[in-house]
Amino acid sequence: MPRYITNRFMLVFLLAISLFAQSGLAQQSENPLSITVGSKNFNENYLLAEVLSQLFEHAGYTVDRNFGMSGTLIIYEALRTGEVDVYVEYTGTVAQVILNNNDNPSLEDLNAELLSQGVEMMSSIGFNNTYALTLKRDYANELGISTISELAVQPDIDMGFSIEFLNRSDGWPGLVENYGFTQQPVGMDHGLAYQAIDDGSIDVTDAYSTDGDLDRYGLLILEDNLNFFPRYFGVPLIRSELSVQARTIINSLTGRIDETRMRELNGRVLLDGKSFNEVAVEFLAEEGLVARVDNANASSTGMSVMWSNLWRNTAVHLQLTFIALSLGCAVGLPLGFAIYRSSRLSRAMLYIAGLMQTIPSIALLALFIPLFGIGQTPAIIALFLYSLLPILRSTITALLTIDPVLKRVAEALGMTRVQQLRHVLVPLALPNVLAGVKTAAIISIGTATLAAFIGAGGLGEPIVTGLALNDTSLILQGAIPAACLAILAELLFELLERVLVKPHMLVGQLPT
Amino acid sequence: MPRYITNRFMLVFLLAISLFAQSGLAQQSENPLSITVGSKNFNENYLLAEVLSQLFEHAGYTVDRNFGMSGTLIIYEALRTGEVDVYVEYTGTVAQVILNNNDNPSLEDLNAELLSQGVEMMSSIGFNNTYALTLKRDYANELGISTISELAVQPDIDMGFSIEFLNRSDGWPGLVENYGFTQQPVGMDHGLAYQAIDDGSIDVTDAYSTDGDLDRYGLLILEDNLNFFPRYFGVPLIRSELSVQARTIINSLTGRIDETRMRELNGRVLLDGKSFNEVAVEFLAEEGLVARVDNANASSTGMSVMWSNLWRNTAVHLQLTFIALSLGCAVGLPLGFAIYRSSRLSRAMLYIAGLMQTIPSIALLALFIPLFGIGQTPAIIALFLYSLLPILRSTITALLTIDPVLKRVAEALGMTRVQQLRHVLVPLALPNVLAGVKTAAIISIGTATLAAFIGAGGLGEPIVTGLALNDTSLILQGAIPAACLAILAELLFELLERVLVKPHMLVGQLPT
């Protein structure tokens, strides 16, 4: 009966995994009227790419969605080489990052330069997504201010800015120079700043002007009356061989979305929890660009890139923690068994494992670079070292607390040390040992995000990126699978425990 | 006998703590010929401040060292208000950060502006501490390059830059614009970049031009031949009422330290592990500014600020982890005792605790701001949540594995549930429960660094700052006390275990 249950569990589990794996394989198809739409890996860009994709689909195109690419250079390279036909870029970025041979290029120079690379810039969609200073609408009314200049002369304002903003010359230092601020801001994580402002801990923070969070918190953007912040208008970049028909479709967005509208659309994703697909359908209907019909059948493919990213990150994460935990067991368990008899050795080992636990992860990774380079290896070794303490300690303690009468009997029967371990000590210590291993597993899953620091990927990648971009959906793309992995690990260990430990060895309610 | 040992341990422990506490209290003194020297909280600035201090001491001054202040605005404010008489600033910072009403001020305007605030800028000490691109000297020779322009046209160069450098307009974007780079760099932690370059994983990274690490790794600074990077010359800032005598003393440093020399001096601290005091003594002797004498008696006071910072951070850290762990025990232990009989409830609780373990700390802190604001409270609550899993799990498992005969006897004797717990279940489960609590304690000490993200202080403060500044000594000022705390925690728990658990309940070697 328990074996039967075990097998069924296994079956269901394997099925679930294989389904998950298949869903990650995006289906490719070829078609004469086809187009590839790309996007960067943050909400707004996803959404605009989805809007473009649906427009094309309604015009009869087969759309290949190549969403969620990380980094301007990567997506631009994809456009240049024809792997992507169109994506939405920001004017400031085009000038600064992509075309780097010109100080302050005129629009003409810029276009010429792009054209030489087989790329064209379409007309702006309308919004300018740049830095902004923001504060509670109510509070602004109370103070009677609406521009940055008016803010600069308010004495009792508490300001909290992201570290990046505090350091960029187009951020705080420039503001101080241009507007003559005298207040002293504090630095804090951007994601936390919104919460802090909502909470009243601070009054003003920096934001992106189309940030969907602004409406959520009832924040007002102060007018940049000295035009200090650079401009980042959203513009579609296309391959220059694109047909007139395709260009016309893209141009139907020209000037259609201003900051307020973009903020509101971003908010639908961020706050109302709608999918990009849903919001795109709504938007196109609202604008009269497309009748609101066939909602259902367009839905699933839109997310395939996100899913494949998610699946890849999860797989890497799983691999990292699995290898690290296996190593932790492979070292911690035998070590525990070898040294538990000597309290001096045990203590020494526990001290060492404890010390490693307190080394900050970045410092640990730094130590590893000369030894293991960058990538997955040092990440795994760091995770392994962090898993040692719980495993080692629970092993040692569990072995120490076994009934000495049974230890004595095992000796008396003539078992060798190894046989005693295998047949008596390990089975009796197992529940408490497993408790330590389980804790180590969950902690590993939680801390494997550090792998992203050193280019090893995993679910830390969307989390770290999301934290940097203040993109909740990206954070969740890392956090939710991590949480699922934690539950999965618990389930697996329960299975393992059910197979390895007889139920009567774990007595909660006394049998009567 | 064990009680006697216990008491002696306690005594020694309390003595050690009180000594440590006293060493943190810097002794203040007043004197007619006295001066207060300030410094920012990174190595180079510490060292220059110590050099100034010793110069003054040799001229008969009583020097009050006010070292390690964090942030330009704070130390400048201290200078303006007279709490500090002199410190070393950087020209770029003076213009940008301190005097914010002028776009590109002339030196005259700048001085006038400073004077109006009671401050004067002395002549430059000589070195320019700005951004630089750096690569292995050997590799540069191999390529035959010595300027950034020459680097820009090398096709096969792997570049890794700090995230900040990649994003600052006076960093990578500006370089691309000015020098026409086409290579695509990867982003990585600055501290790790040195290791990566040493390791051959990358070829080029960004650095500060006076960084002591450069010589360690045999790195060459490429000439900024287009003068792109802004200038940050080191200059003493003084209060304008300073006497001629004091000014003369300060001016004896004018032009004395160029980049190479500064790098070499920084290296003595960073690489040779010398104290600021030692290096300052050596420098003054080498320059013939002061005969190398009375080394010993000048030593201890110089570090008093660092010690008091260290002591304060340690105290905060200890407080955070202690409160969080106490909460973890106060919730985890009773909860474990309450639910261990029901495997369904136990599992549910362990899932929840496991989920909390996988929430990224920044996200968790973000959730807390509306509830608990910023500061120590949310940090403690996050640490508390992270400590729950090990405590809860070890409690539940330890209770489940108690010999059922003894549980039965406890019932048969007529004990109430509470009495059973107090007198039978808890003592028998204790070793394995303590194993979980110990693990939780060590993990808490390790992760309490996150408190620094939310302004709660602790040893995370120097670590985070040190990581940002790539200042190993600062990192160590956080990491070493954290490691000591971990050892201390182990020792305390050993004491606790010795008091609470009879030695015969933990049988390693069988008694014969």
Add this chain to the structure above:
Amino acid sequence: MTSSCIEYEAITKSYGAKTILHGLTFSIAANLTTAIVGESGSGKSTLLQMANGLVVPEKGQVSVFSSIINSGSVTAQRLKIGYSVQGAGLFPHLSVFQNITLMATLQKWSDADIQNRYQQLMQLLELDEDLRDRYPFSLSGGQQQRVSLCRAMMLKPPLLLLDEPFSALDPVTRDIIHAEFLKLQQAETRSMVLVTHDMFEATKLAQQIIVLCDGRIEQQGSVAEIENNPASDYVQALFRAGGQGNA
């Protein structure tokens, strides 16, 4: 007949398909000593543990001092029921003194009362003074068993359930303790149920005997009745076995 201290009514108990006790109904007389004897595995310990609620009958009910044993009130009832488990079951983390006096301390007895009772019991059971601060792991089998017995008797419970309390004692010590027990029985009138395999012990200490076989009561009655009129071959064999029958 005398009044009863325990009443078993139609008690059935099985584990899986195997029935251990087949609908037993009987009662145990108050203020007397009743010995339960019978085959190993016949359900003696199980019956004993039903009287203090450690084992719950599948069907039927058990009453002690006229109140039904159920989980609600059983904790209070147990204070009046001393129980020594087969095989000692001492708390390994408590010293001999703590094992014996724990419940008295929890019942807030005065220090003097605790010390007196402890001394009395240690003497009664021929235990050395110097065991006081030793831990169970360091006791011999017979010492452990006697400490467990002291623990059961500490609170002077009106009912004692003893599961083979003297099985690990040498004959000389056993004899001495038997004599003391008989004296005590006259001094502190109490009811006692004694599971034993020593028929001599049963006839010496008990007034009533219950013979259990295969989950059924083979015979119940006074010592004389059973010795003189064994109801079955099994009962007769019991008294013959182990040499006693040679007498």
Add this chain to the structure above:
Amino acid sequence: MTSSCIEYEAITKSYGAKTILHGLTFSIAANLTTAIVGESGSGKSTLLQMANGLVVPEKGQVSVFSSIINSGSVTAQRLKIGYSVQGAGLFPHLSVFQNITLMATLQKWSDADIQNRYQQLMQLLELDEDLRDRYPFSLSGGQQQRVSLCRAMMLKPPLLLLDEPFSALDPVTRDIIHAEFLKLQQAETRSMVLVTHDMFEATKLAQQIIVLCDGRIEQQGSVAEIENNPASDYVQALFRAGGQGNA
């Protein structure tokens, strides 16, 4: 005299200030059954455990089959020494079958041999077939004790050390097992040391008796010698106590 299987030479053992065994020198005859009897706490179990190295003497040495027991070689020697600990000591995580046959499996016995020996022992000790897959927690006291005995005998060791192996058995079962044991003793000649409190059992199963009192040997000799010429009042009291003396 016959050759000896265990030799104790000037054995002393003390815990703290208290000396348990005072320089004992004696030997145990090979191929016979020797009973060790004596007061509870007199050091019987301790002596037994010295023969398989579980307890190390403070002074003196123990040899089994002419080789000295020391920690170096003891594991191999133990395979030839069956031991049943006072109070069963079964492994709670193993079934009855696994408890009994574990060592045979580790010694790479064939499946058939294991099954045969297992069946033989279960029958010998009157244990039910259906206990096979049960776990120790579900056994009665007497069942546990018998399983422990099976475990000790599984490997057919030439020397058996049994610490009160029948104390939890009812007289009828005990009688049957005694008879079987005597038969077995004739079939598989082996040496056996039996610690017991049942003088009848001692005289019936053993040929030699050692009387221990207060850590000294009070008397050693054949059953007849001791019964007929008790060396002291204590030895006499032992045989008188518990009703046997009434015979």
